[in-house]
Amino acid sequence: MRIRNHTNPFNYSTRLSPLDLTDIFGNLPQRLCLEIGFGRGVFLRRFPEIFPNEHLLAVELRPKMVSDFIDRHVIPDGVHVMQGNGEIICEDGIADGALDRLFVFHPDPWLKGRHQKRRVINPGFVDILTRKLSSSGQLYLSTDVASLWEDMSDILTSRGFVCDADPLFWKEKYESFWNAFSERDQRSLFSGTWSLT
Numbered sequence: 001m002r003i004r005n006h007t008n009p010f011n012y013s014t015r016l017s018p019l020d021l022t023d024i025f026g027n028l029p030q031r032l033c034l035e036i037g038f039g040r041g042v043f044l045r046r047f048p049e050i051f052p053n054e055h056l057l058a059v060e061l062r063p064k065m066v067s068d069f070i071d072r073h074v075i076p077d078g079v080h081v082m083q084g085n086g087e088i089i090c091e092d093g094i095a096d097g098a099l100d101r102l103f104v105f106h107p108d109p110w111l112k113g114r115h116q117k118r119r120v121i122n123p124g125f126v127d128i129l130t131r132k133l134s135s136s137g138q139l140y141l142s143t144d145v146a147s148l149w150e151d152m153s154d155i156l157t158s159r160g161f162v163c164d165a166d167p168l169f170w171k172e173k174y175e176s177f178w179n180a181f182s183e184r185d186q187r188s189l190f191s192g193t194w195s196l197t
């Protein structure tokens with residue numbers, strides 16, 4: 001396992017070369033998945049059991065979270081962990097039409113108006129995502145912040161995405177550190193699997 005550092009993750013002017021997926025995974029993934037903001041890595045550890053034979057690039061912005069994760073856990077086969085900005089890795093690293101699933105669980109809400117441009121699900125990134133997703137590509141999105149869900153839903157629907165409740169995934173398979181924390185506090189979960197019509 002290697003950690004691929006995307007140096008200076010906050011600098012949007014630092015660009016990347018396209019990722020060599022054969023080099024990363026040892027073969028060309030039949031289905032390529034991306035998780036942006038894996039945090040404690042709860043979902044990525046279960047990924048092979050949930051989506052067998054698929055490949056996951058799991059990206060986390062904060063270097064300390066990535067190094068703590070690597071110190072404590074064995075990274076499962078078929079999963080590759082990267083430190084960096086998931087938006088840039090998706091835009092520069094992944095070929096158009098090559099992304100089958102994007103997971104964004106409990107993204108930072110950035111509630112203050114002037115900070116909202118830092119949200120992962122922002123208009124510019126959703127435009128990029130429409131190019132990156134394969135024809136059957138899906139975005140799995142969750143939050144416990146009602147106003148954030150509304151804003152993200154507005155952006156996605158304005159760009160032609162539709163939301164499926166997808167209970168098989170959200171009730172039986174979904175697991176994240178933040179969600180467990182949120183359930184303990186009895187906060188509502190807003191979740192759905194989005195795809196382009």
Ligand SMILES: C[S@@+](CC[C@H](N)C(=O)[O-])C[C@H]1O[C@@H](n2cnc3c(N)ncnc32)[C@H](O)[C@@H]1O
Nearest residue numbers: 037038039060061085086105106108176177178
């Ligand atoms: C609230 S935490 C949720 C973590 C995890 N998804 C969960 O549900 O437990 C949001 C995470 O997204 C990461 N993050 C925020 N913006 C990011 C970006 N552009 N690229 C990669 N990670 C990002 C943060 O560092 C943080 O670890």
